[in-house]
Amino acid sequence: MKLLLTIVQDQDALPLLEALVQEDYRVTKLASTGGFLQAGNTTLLVGIEDEQVEDVLGIIKETCQPRGKTVAPLSPQGGMAESYVPFPVKVSVGGAAVFVIDVEQFVRV
Amino acid sequence: MKLLLTIVQDQDALPLLEALVQEDYRVTKLASTGGFLQAGNTTLLVGIEDEQVEDVLGIIKETCQPRGKTVAPLSPQGGMAESYVPFPVKVSVGGAAVFVIDVEQFVRV
């Protein structure tokens, strides 16, 4: 068994969740925050059989879109002073970051 | 060391947490949402020594109950139209879904 820990943009979370449930996959959703943009995003936990990894990665690729996000200038905070940007910056945010983790044992109670 | 990522129903979360703390186990709680019922549930992180896995699984089995939940009919949404159910459906929700993951290194600061 594998656990796919999948971080996606909020606007893709529900369509992805529905696409996975529609294909009989089990999914758990956690609200999360991106460290760089300090904006909300979504972390999904998807536990699947080893041979289903490619199929689920395919559903994620179809549903989640990379987007450019414009970021207001960060004010200089403590150690960040030298990376202070005086004008808006465009940051490209990927569609999804997926960590495939091996599950030694899965138990349903 | 193993990390038990344990998804339980909200009503079993606190009794389970207390039972584990009572036995000297360390536990961290995350609020989560089930993908299918879109209802709140609880994800617990329990980091334990390898030889404690059976003991902790025993505590989970004693504390967490499977339950039948009646689900209001899902309205047809986009791709879900063909699974639209015009009357309430009973879904059986397990007591717990437990993923046992190997921890390569554990560091306390």
Place this chain on the structure above:
Amino acid sequence: MKLLLTIVQDQDALPLLEALVQEDYRVTKLASTGGFLQAGNTTLLVGIEDEQVEDVLGIIKETCQPRGKTVAPLSPQGGMAESYVPFPVKVSVGGAAVFVIDVEQFVRV
């Protein structure tokens, strides 16, 4: 690749997040709750290359402080009655609990 699942005290979470982002590391933040103190803390997910583990652990050690926390007496609840403490107790909370987990595959969409 490794995923560092790092549980820290709330007051260290933002300084740690900024220190990691400053060093070009990617970080995702989850709000969590400690099982024993039932008080809010923060769980960070940091996905890094294998050879970066020591560097990131060093940043965590510099930023996160162990602290003593005074806990109001717990009232006897159900099975906890024998551990009822009639006066405030000092509990030492570590700076961070870090689980290093192996990532079989990392996919960016």
